[in-house]
Amino acid sequence: MMQRRLGREGPKVSALGLGLMGMSDFYGPADERESIRVIHAAIERGVTLLDTGDFYGSGHNELLLARALDGSSRRDKVFIQVKFGVLRAPDGAFIGFDGRPQAIKNALAQTLRRLRTDRVDLYMPARRDPQVPFAETIGAIATCVEAGWVRHVGVSEVGEKGVEEAHAVHPIAALQREYSLVSRDVESDILPALERVGAGLTAYGVLSRGLLTGRIRKPEDIDPRDYRAHLPRFSGDNLRRNLILVDRLVALAQERSVTASQLAIAWVLSRGKSVIPLIGARTLSQLEESLAAVDVALTEAELTSLGAAVPAADVAGDRYDELGMRLISP
Template sequence: MRYIKLRDLEVSRIGLGAMGMSHGYTDSGTDEAESVRTLHRAMELGVTFIDTAEIYGPYANEELLGRALKGRRDQVVLATKFGMVSHAGAGPWNLDSSPANIRTAVDGSLQRLGTDHIDLYYQHRVDPNTPIEETAGAVAELIAEGKVRAFGLSEAGEDTIRRAHAVHPVTAVQSEYSLWTRGIEKRILPVLRELNIGLVPFAPLGHGFLTGQIRATDGFKEGDFRHGNPRFTGENFQRNLRIADEVQVVAEQAGATPAQVALAWLLAQGDDIAPIPGTKRVHRVEENTAADAIELTTDQLIQLSSLPQAAGETHTEAGRQMLER
């Protein structure tokens, strides 16, 4: 495994998104033992960058990581997120990045994770009711106190990134980025590179779609992120299957799996990018981390980069309202 710097934070080139172990997919939260084995196997393979959030569960994913990382905390760069749980009464799925809410959130996350510091603390979604300067200032205070090591943003627009960075340096921005979600390339990525901010792509495999394993959607239960998602429904889904088929063609040429090709393409976009493919299976984390060794040819990269954008929005209408792209 190679390692890169997100600003001053050294992380494994490929990280691990832990969300699906507890939240978001049809069989999330059904096999904690396998999830723990997956986390431990990732670490054996050199993965040091682990991602979670208080909203996943809510709280259950942080608690799982706290149990799995007991005695191993110093082996990982641990990232979690605040701002999608209002601790003043409104509860989960209500945006609140006020300084008071951040202080409550960080103490809860530290307790659940079983640690005295969070390496990378992201604002999960931009809170339109709290100036980003106040949010950045609150995180800067936590950094000064040693509770947090680095400040991050998730799905923030370029103006918010600049304003936050002016208060305290932003180490990384997490946004959805993959072969079928490339909207950040023109507006966000240039700003990150101008300011020396790292990029952490989440859903780098398109919520499993780019693996080529999803050929039907009738198995998605209510509560699964993909249930009712515009890209996984109706004509959009059928059109998007062609993208997966094209990735499969390149995978056969490269002697790799489609997932490895999708990740290798992302890694080729720059040495300031650390994707966090999510999985709760040992064999998948082995497959994903092996993508670090795959070198795609120039022609293959061009072929992949010329694929059409996915049909359909990335989120439902409710989810899109929380994005600031």
Template sequence: MTEHALGQTPFPQRQLGTGGPLVGAVGLGCMGMSQSYGSPDDTESLAALNRAIDLGVTLIDTADVYGAGANERLIGPVVSRRREEIVLATKCGFVADTDPGSAPGGVDGRPEHVREAIRASLRRLGVEHVDLYYLHRVDPDVPVEETIGAFGELVREGLIGHVGISEASPENLRRAHATYPISALQSEWSLFTRGLEVDVVPVCRELGITVVPFSPLGRGLLTGTVTSVADLPENDMRKSMPRFADGNLDANLALVAEVQSIAGEHDATAGQVALAWLLAQGADVVPIPGTKRVKYVEENAAAATLALTDSDLARLDTLRPAGARYPEGSFAAKLAHQPT
């Protein structure tokens, strides 16, 4: 399926928000190039980034916190050179630790921080503006109207093109959108993370906000390629995640076998089926699978042309994983609207 899909027809596109830019139906998340999933491989990561753009994967997603700024610096030479070919997204709101391999040290939604953060991101990226700027997490100590108001000022100054928000509750999403139009909500959504379908996705559709799912492959779990945490690098964050824990992993791999069964019927991979399922949820969904490998960039891009049947979708809709998204009480769990 991968070879058939690539280069045969124009890459499918979807629109960000109401009147926002068109982007490839599948984007690219760049976080894993610099942190969380083993040691970086800059050469392969940059090859993967260039290959993605060549294929029509135009929504390129990073953040100031990824690798404590290292990810923006890594991709900067490519995105600045190929600026007119992409829709560039980055984020602010987390306070990055100075250690590239560590977790964020907190959140900061103050308007003055937003201004400092965008200018630092632009310097690292080597560009004059970004197309989409997200509030990475809502600061519980700063009214979201104040933070998003600062984003609106950045639009008027030409430093950013459109405003996004990540992992927001329906209430904060409405408040943010009332302050300045939100083009995209980025939250975790996959066959194994379904919580936002209850209350967040309906609000996005009411307001005309595109949903940009991160971790659409369940942090690799839905690909079937992770069969034991012992095979993961020591610095891979999945070693501490509940869905990869003893007992849970075996139960989840049994569910992945159903995804693989459907994939076999389409001459596809399990990962492609998982992405195609998300794309089938609506034309306002643009998943951003992350990878640092050319092979997976090509595989993920090809999912944009995979059409699942109603029967396939019904079978996939029944899957429910064992284990929560994040460890109980963790920093990430406390800030996520949908902890599971």
């Protein structure tokens, strides 16, 4: 597996990271044994970057990862990044955000216990808490770095301003943000800001949560309990319009003898040396398919055709519903 650096002077990690979220939450039921097989296979294939969140399945995702690592030498082979701060009720409902310093230490203590480890490699607030100055949230993570509980500081779903504010408190290794052929809003201001501060980007939703695979053809293909059933891009007329773009992607992939997923991941990989796609594979076959994208080198001509076939401006619907969009800060 190729390696990339998280930012200019940051740690080296695999060029593709594995996102574990869908193994516990959001995208309908997951098979725990298959999830563990996927984590093991990814590590065997050289994936070192593993992405989780303490609120993914309200702790389940971290417990799952700990089971997969099994207290063995695997822990030392991987770079675990954890998001925190999102508050969930016992029924899974989202009930707010907590970015207060004392809440961060408490959350980290529980994460370390669940992961059965003594440090998190990168720790980041999943969103900016509007009630707490960002410098206080980031400053609290910095004290956890000093204590040796956290190695690197990251941020998630903030913009240029958030990156710069955070970086002024403590060097930021990476921003996590959605980035795909159909979500390119990072390109104008955010990627240049990351370049300025020397941070990387861990790109999520590189398949636009499965939309770009072409598997979902109509709203009924999504279980009503699946989070995607409530996302604008998967609903009604928006889905119909977005599938026109997906079909063009599928046609270009066929010309290259690769799959639409591989082409979509390869496109994100082509965006820069500090951009690290997180693949959201939940099965071994998805993992194999997605990992093969590292070998799909795209020529300038192919990148141009892809951009023209899937213009981000033609995408119908926001990335999140109205509440979700409000939580994304500048």
